[in-house]
Amino acid sequence: MSRHSLSITSQILAVLPVFDAAARHGSFTRAARELGITQGAVSRRIQNLEEQLGLVLFSRQGKTLALTQDGLLLSQKAKNALKLVEDLEHELKGSVSGQLRIGTLPSLANLWFMERIKGFKRAYPAISVDLVTIPADFSAGHKDPVNWDPSSVDVALTVGRGSWPALESFRICDEEMVLVCHPSLLGEAKPENIKDLLGLPRLIHSTRLGSWEYWAEAHKLSSYLPGDTSLSFEHFFMVLEAARQGLGLALLPSLLIEKDLADGTLIEPVPARHMTGNTYYIVGSSAAWRRPAVAALRDHLLQSK
16 A cells, blocks of 8 residues: 555544534534534534545535435444554453444433442543433333334333343333332321321322322222322432422332432431332443443443442
8 A cells, every 4th residue: 555545544543533523513613612612613524525425425404414325324434443543452451442332211321320430430440431421211110121222222212121121221221110208208206107197298200100009909999099299300300309399109219219318318217118119220222232431331341330
């Protein structure tokens, strides 16, 4: 290969991380934010790459940015090339580096993962983390739908039964629901059993409809569950904040309220826990788990659970 060809190849390789970021985000602005450079710098580097390759990599219609067919092909090749470089760096340096794109449920990110990302970044400072939210569907409790795009993230933190087709999952912990409230909700009352609480307002997780009914059935209270005296919220972190404000009784996963119970912000007015049958998992493809950075995240989370 001539010196000129080597120069062009090295220039193309140098811009691949910029192209990969733009392709993943579908936005030069968000790619620039991730890379710590200006939007103009991203645009210029992509333009130079297109000129060197003689290809149009992105189609632009107003503010919409999409990969062309050539762009899609290069995107996959770029991912493979960047992973090879990352693995080689790991072997040569004896340290783990690279980028992780993690998809997670909003409440799991806010109330559990943020506490653990500090330790992970301390242990692996060369790994950059891009955290995004993924959807969840609890309408069919016996199924584990893959309702996020596995190709858009390296791994996902989610809840289910551990049977996502074509993906490999690692168990974090089983889901245990805890009945909690702020001490002010009880006033001077000193409940002796669950029935003493049934007149209090309940806080509902709107995408986990039926949670209170399952809880009542587990404690043989189905006939005692009162009518609708509730507030409804879309996410557990909203339910938690409402409970902190003394707005009602809440059913919350023990995983998400460890600190609140430890410092007394929330209390268990009576012992009334139950297991839902769900489990929290870290999920990814077999190819993802072969990456040192992904394996490092898995090991860190499983060790710190």
